[in-house]
Amino acid sequence: MMMREETEKLGGAPWIHGMGKDKPITTSEEAWYGHTLITGNVGTGKTTLLRLMSLNALHLGNVLVVVDPKDDEDWQKSIKEEMNYLGIGDKFFHLHPAKQNTSARIPLLKNFTRITEIADRVAPLMGSGGSSKPFQDFAYGIIYHTANALDFLGEPIRLTSIQKIIASDRKGSALRVLRKHFTDTIGEEWEVKYANALDKLDPDPLTAIAMFYNNGSRVKSKVVEGMIEFALHDEGHYAKMVVSLRPVLTALTAAPLDDLLSPLDDEVDEDERPMVDLADIMESGGCIYVSLDSLTDSTSAGFISRLLLAEMAAIAGERYNNGVGDSRRVTIANDEVHASLENNDALLNILAQGRAAKMQMLLATQTVADLEAKSDAATASRFLGLCNNFMSMRTTDPKTQEYVASQFSKSSVAQSQVQTATSSDTSTSIFEFGANHGERLMKQREDMFQSRITWSVTNITICSEVG
Structure with a gap:
């Protein structure tokens, strides 16, 4: 208060937080309903603000999905206590790769409308643009053929099953697809009936049946033709083209992720760990808390984050196509969101269209430069433009300061x-x-606001009216 007199002469009101002049400010939740981005230096309160806003979402009856790279115990504890208070404590599910024995399990490729969505989610994980584009296009094709084959065979589409076929079982899978095709179109005894003809075509069963299909099958199938092309592709060229895809699939299917992201949906499964269907939770309510464990494995953490958001985008698309109706609102809180932005069209799609499907995102990152580092200037600019609300804590990054200042209009x-x-x-x-x-x-x-000024926002309480 040393400068009280000068401050008052300038029209200001000197005060110390918590000493009398501060008062709660409330607003209707509808004023904030949209996507929110929070920036600020380390330790300035981004995660604390995310925690407050996520608790607020629970009180509104929203479904809450938390993507947390740091495994914040305070955040988890706050959510559990609030859900117990609301009487929905049994609907808290925690996915944590570092705690396999107690972690919930989430099949990440379960919700889709078209098979192409599977390839569209997995292929971009290996990177896009520049010299990697041909490899990604090739990966897209073989993932599509693999998922199509699994669907044709009536088998669940899992990350583990896709990895197995691409790594070592493409010929065996193609053979099973061909045999099922001829069983469906000719009959159970087709292989015995045409055994002599098959033996004359080629000693290799797959090559022989593929030739038999190409030369004499009256009924054609895109699934069969795709698998023939996939399975009989030149071995040397195939090994070269999947060299970037294999590490991605290995990271997502190695223990413990094989068990957590590709669980067996067995009716006699005696595993006590919950298996969570994201689409069901979106309708019934609750919270899914995903700890990415990014400090120990940042690569896998990024993959999981992108696949999780792709699953959410698929659910949003289904809602949008079928009508939202009385569906619950969904709040997705993602800390350190720049790690999820790389090669992730799903995130941008949720930002662009998620509100129509009753989905809103609460996002936090340190600087605008972090967004550009994980994508490019154009993508970062689009990302920023899609956020309805923007808050910034204290920041020393010039680019972030300039962006914040540019959000204020000029003053006369x-x-x-x-x-x-x-x-x-x-x-x-x-x-x-x-x-x-x-x-x-x-x-x-x-x-109105100079970019050279640094600032701090603290102790923000957001209250909402229900109903």
Whole structure:
């Protein structure tokens, strides 16, 4: 309070937080309903604000999905306590790769409308653009053929099953697809009936049946043709083209992720760990808390985050296509969101269209530069433009400061000029003198908030009205 007098002269009101003049500010939740981005330096309160806003979502009856790279115990504890208070404590599910024995299990490829969605989720994980584009396009094709084959065979589409076929079982899978096709179109005894003809075509069963299909099958199938092309592709070229895809699939299917992200949906499963269907939770309510464990394995953490958001985007698309109706609102809280942005069209799709499917995102990152580092300037700009609400804590990053300042409109600043002058001439009478006075008022537009200023926002409480 040393500068109280000067502050009041300038029109300010000096105060210390918690000493009397501060008061709660409330607003209707509808005013915030949309996507929110929070930026700020480490330790300035981004995660605390995310925690407050996520608890607020629970009180509104929203489904809550938390993507947490740091496994924040305080955040988890707050959510559990709040859900117990609301009487829905049994609907808290925690996916944590580092705690396999107690972690919930989430099949990440379960919800889709078209088979192409599976390839569209997995292939971009290996990177896109530049020299990697042909490899990604090839990966997209073989993932599509693999998922199509599994669907044709009536088998669940899992990350583990896709990895197995691509790594070592593409010929065996193609053979099973061909045999099922001929069983469905000719009959159970087709292989015995045409055994002699098959033996003459080629000693290799797959090659022989593929030739038999190409030369004599009256019923054609895109699934069969795709698998023939996939299975009989040149071995040397195939090994070269999947060199970037294999590490991705290995990371997602190695223990413990094989058990957590590709669980067996067995009716006699005696595993006590919950298996969570994201689509069911979106309708029944609750919270899914995903700890990515990014400090120990940042690569796998990024993959999981992108696949999880792709699953959410698929659910949003299904809602959008079939009508939202009485579906619950979904709040997705994602800390350190820049890690999820790389090669992730699903995230941008949720930002662009998720609100129509009753989905909103609460996102936090340190700087605008972090977003650009994980994507590019154009993608980062689009990301920022899709967020309805923007909050920034204290920041020292110039690019973030400039972006924050640019969100404020210009203000009219008045400038007053006063001129006075007197004159006299000693060569004439002493009574000869002159004087003039002039005033000039001008207004010009100035930045309301200067980018060079750093600031801090603390102790924010957001209250909402229900109903």
